[in-house]
Amino acid sequence: MMQHAVELTTRGHAVYVAFNTRSECAQWEKWRATHAPMATSIQFDTVSRLDIDWHTMKLRGAHENCRLLVDHYSIQTQFQAMLDMFHAYDLTEL
Secondary structure, eight states, X not given: OHHHHHHHHHTTOEEEEEESSHHHHHHHHHHHHHHXXXXXXXEEEETTTSOEETTTTEETTOOTTEEEEEOHHXXXXXXXXXXXXXXXXXXXXX
16 A cells, blocks of 8 residues: 555655554654655545545645545445445355
């Protein structure tokens, strides 16, 4: 996901990457500073602080040039009940 974020910045996009906790954000900010110091348009924040439209996976009110990437664990945490229902009737055998 971080490689994709860096790639998006090289195409001129502003990128937000959402995680569950501030500590995760800080960890990835350190990674960005070390591994992609030129990608300064990558911002890290928590899903609870961002105004995410979960249907479109975009930030409400953000410029159309802005891209949002959400950590898979954050999605799982936000929508665990929905994911449980999604898998509740999976066929294990035909």
